[in-house]
Amino acid sequence: MVKTAGVKKGDIVSIHFTSRTLEGELFETSKNEEPLKIKIGDGKINPAFEEALTGMTVGEKTEIILPAEKAYGEYKKRLIFKMRKSGLNLLCDPNPGDIVSIKLPTGQKSLVSVVEITKKSIKVDANHPMAGKDLKYELELLEIQE
Structure with missing residues (x-):
């Protein structure tokens, strides 16, 4: 009603x-x-x-x-971290600013923003964009x- x-x-x-x-x-x-x-x-x-x-x-x-x-929530610097590229199983090479899905050490998947890329590692930001x-x-x- x-x-x-x-x-x-x-x-x-x-x-x-x-x-x-x-x-x-x-x-x-x-x-x-x-x-x-x-x-x-x-x-x-x-x-x-x-x-x-x-x-x-x-x-x-x-x-x-x-x-x-x-x-x-507040922006947390601890949610910016480097990962080895070899363990990410990415379908394509991301660029800084791209949003990618990664598997966290806890087993959960998370969307993260790519901050920086080197030959062997990728730096990501897991903070919410807002x-x-x-x-x-x-x-x-x-x-x-x-």
């Missing part, structure tokens, strides 16, 4: 969102895609989003600013379902 009252815990909402750095650099938007569906209170989205959406009504828009530590950046989110509530 579609409702018109404000969002509360347990509701399923459809939203459009846009995220930017505070300098205005666009990071992500859902405007050209299907709206994002979220169940309020299930813990699958950032708690700041749930808090901002709670009480909103259909058609309402809001903006929130997330400091880096509440968005994608790590260390404060982000502004624009949220638009499209629908509420109980």
